[in-house]
Amino acid sequence: MITDPWFYALAAPAVILLGLAKGGFGGIGVIAVPLMALAVSPVLAASITLPILIVQDVVSVWAFRKTWDRAILMLMLPSAAVGIFVGFALAAFV
Numbered sequence: 399m400i401t402d403p404w405f406y407a408l409a410a411p412a413v414i415l416l417g418l419a420k421g422g423f424g425g426i427g428v429i430a431v432p433l434m435a436l437a438v439s440p441v442l443a444a445s446i447t448l449p450i451l452i453v454q455d456v457v458s459v460w461a462f463r464k465t466w467d468r469a470i471l472m473l474m475l476p477s478a479a480v481g482i483f484v485g486f487a488l489a490a491f492v
Contacts, residue, residue, distance in 0.1 A: 405437035413450060420454045441492070 400406075412430040419427025434443035 400438065402437055405434070408433050408437045409446070412447070416447065416450055416454065420458065 412433045415430045416427050431440065431443045431447050434446065
């Protein structure tokens, strides 16, 4: 468990920024991990951020479950699969 008070002082605004990014301020979410990385290692900051993003995505999918377009999804899936593979391959170098 992280007991450093600086981490919590930096993590709270980072989580708020992630929420703002999901709410419509798209580019502001990229500040979250570097902000938390001031108190913990960047890998730990990213691993803390990932479950938050997953929960936010599940809530978003649930909220928009009746308005998605199959054609757009089929267009996006191949690129998403390539991005996941490239990210997995490059993760060893971080």
